[in-house]
Every structure is written in C-alpha cells, then in structure tokens.
Amino acid sequence: MKSHPLLALVIPIILNLIVFMSLTEGHTIWVHNKLVVGTWAAVTAVDTLDYAHQNQIDQQWSIAHHGFHLTIPDNYTTFYLYLEAITSTQDTKTRGPFNNNQDFCWHFHGSLNDWDVYAC
Numbered sequence: 001m002k003s004h005p006l007l008a009l010v011i012p013i014i015l016n017l018i019v020f021m022s023l024t025e026g027h028t029i030w031v032h033n034k035l036v037v038g039t040w041a042a043v044t045a046v047d048t049l050d051y052a053h054q055n056q057i058d059q060q061w062s063i064a065h066h067g068f069h070l071t072i073p074d075n076y077t078t079f080y081l082y083l084e085a086i087t088s089t090q091d092t093k094t095r096g097p098f099n100n101n102q103d104f105c106w107h108f109h110g111s112l113n114d115w116d117v118y119a120c
C-alpha cells in the first residue's frame with residue numbers, strides 16, 4: 001500500500017506540536033480555598049522576591065469554597081508564591097523558593113482575619 005503524500009507533511013507537523021506542547025506544559029499549583037464561605041483568596045506566583053527584578057508568572061483567585069490553579073511554565077526553574085486572603089488585616093504570606101519540577105498543592109483555612117496556608 002502506498003502512503004499518501006500528505007502524510008509526509010502532516011506527521012512531522014503533529015510530532016512538532018506534541019514536542020512543543022510538552023515543552024510549554026509546565027506544572028500546576030492547585031489551591032483549595034477552605035476559608036469561611038464567601039471569603040476571597042488569591043495566589044500570585046513570581047520569579048524572584050527582588051521587587052526591582054520581579055516578574056509575575058501567574059495570579060489566580062477564588063471565593064470560598066471554590067478551588068483554582070496556577071500554571072508555572074517550564075522556562076521558570078524556581079518560583080515563589082504570595083498567598084493572601086483578600087481584604088484581610090493579616091499580611092500576605094510568602095512561600096518558596098520552589099523548584100518547578102512537580103505540581104504543588106496548597107490550602108487556605110480559617111476566616112478573613114485569622115487564616116493560614118498549608119501544603120497538601
């Protein structure tokens with residue numbers, strides 16, 4: 001059976017797409033917002049804690065008890081997280097550095113002005 005000439009074009013394109021997608025896949029930070037119902041939580045991923053040279057990698061938020069996730073692309077080897085309950089009197093919490101070689105999971109617990117975060 002003769003192979004269709006189009007396959008010679010299409011197969012390399014598909015293989016390239018698979019390689020490209022796996023390169024840009026990155027890792028996921030799953031966040032469970034278990035604060036008191038109706039409380040907003042936010043997580044920001046940054047590449048350094050040095051404000052002068054800081055780039056935001058991703059930022060997501062939700063109202064309890066909805067979860068959310070952030071994506072850290074593979075071109076970041078390490079990252080830090082800022083975790084906050086929005087409009088809380090408590091300071092934002094900083095965690096990291098983390099190596100971007102696996103998925104992570106965090107959960108928020110507590111109420112607006114008395115909350116904490118825990119690794120899953």
Ligand SMILES: *[C@@H]1O[C@H](CO)[C@@H](O)[C@H](O)[C@H]1NC(C)=O
Nearest residue numbers: 047055057073074075076077
């Ligand atoms: C990673 O890739 C994104 C999107 O192409 C780019 O905006 C960012 O500057 C890159 N970061 C690093 C550390 O290479």
